[in-house]
Amino acid sequence: MLSKNIVIVDDEPRTRQGLQRTLESWNNGEYIILTAESGEDVLRIAEERKIHILLSDIRMPEMTGLQLLKTLKEKGMKPVVIVISAYSEFEYAQQALKLGVINYLLKPIGKKKLIEAVEDAVKVMAKQERAGLIEKVVDEKIVDASNKMDSTKDTIRKAMIYIDQNLKEEITLKDVAAQVHLNPSYFSVLFKEQVDLNFSEYVTRRRIQRAKELVLSTTLPINEIAEDVGYKTSKYFIKIFKEIEGMTPSAYRKTGNERAF
Numbered sequence: 001m002l003s004k005n006i007v008i009v010d011d012e013p014r015t016r017q018g019l020q021r022t023l024e025s026w027n028n029g030e031y032i033i034l035t036a037e038s039g040e041d042v043l044r045i046a047e048e049r050k051i052h053i054l055l056s057d058i059r060m061p062e063m064t065g066l067q068l069l070k071t072l073k074e075k076g077m078k079p080v081v082i083v084i085s086a087y088s089e090f091e092y093a094q095q096a097l098k099l100g101v102i103n104y105l106l107k108p109i110g111k112k113k114l115i116e117a118v119e120d121a122v123k124v125m126a127k128q129e130r131a132g133l134i135e136k137v138v139d140e141k142i143v144d145a146s147n148k149m150d151s152t153k154d155t156i157r158k159a160m161i162y163i164d165q166n167l168k169e170e171i172t173l174k175d176v177a178a179q180v181h182l183n184p185s186y187f188s189v190l191f192k193e194q195v196d197l198n199f200s201e202y203v204t205r206r207r208i209q210r211a212k213e214l215v216l217s218t219t220l221p222i223n224e225i226a227e228d229v230g231y232k233t234s235k236y237f238i239k240i241f242k243e244i245e246g247m248t249p250s251a252y253r254k255t256g257n258e259r260a261f
Helices: 013-026 039-048 065-074 090-098 111-137 140-147 154-165 173-179 184-195 199-217 222-228 234-245 249-260
Strands: 004-009 031-036 053-057 080-085 103-106
Touching: 004 013, 004 039, 013 031, 013 111, 031 039, 039 053, 039 065, 053 065, 053 111, 065 080, 065 090, 080 090, 080 111, 090 103, 103 111, 111 199, 140 199, 154 173, 154 184, 154 199, 173 184, 173 199, 184 199, 199 222, 199 234, 199 249, 222 234, 222 249, 234 249
Parallel strands: 004 031, 004 053, 053 080, 080 103
Antiparallel strands: none
16 A cells, blocks of 8 residues: 655754654554645645655744645645634634634644644545545436436336346346346336436446446455456456557556546
8 A cells, every 4th residue: 555645844943853753653564754844845746756745834934824735736735624723813823714714723633633733634634535536437328317217217226226236146137137027128218218328338337336436445366356347257358348448457556646646
């Protein structure tokens, strides 16, 4: 598992080192705790590695914490941010919140408060990563089909739910039609009419979407993922995956990890 990065930026060495020591004692090996003495240092770090959580002082010479956050945002970098400051002026807090800061801590910072703030940041980061994963694996045709579920006939809705719950199994049109008590030919026409995808395309796309989730969120071997989404051979699974995504599952995993870290 790749470690995630927490960066502490403060122009006061004692504060910087104290925060680092507290987080090092809290850390269970999942995080690399880095320090910087200026906003420019943070930007240099951000060029080399992804910053997952940033603890930033607001008042620093040359580049303030708020200027740093604006620059990161302009560069498309979105760490989870905790602002630390010796100043309690409301305007700073207001500006920080507009820039997506999740917490505002006043110096001197107690160990308990710091750890609680970082643990909250970890939860926010996990939520963002889940949202990012959903965005990466989304299949617009499946989304459109899912959005139609409320307006589809009850039998087709039941069929879609059955398919989604049985992706690992062999799924035939005849079997699903029997599940919803319809003639296979009529079911096939009705499914296409209601979902805007024919039966086999829906099943294939739904399987590949599930496969993408597993490729990006687990370290399971590709052959196991193929089996988990209903393909008897990894060779055929890879062929179908490449037809839909334009790359193999292994390449998809690699590009996904590069974007995440």
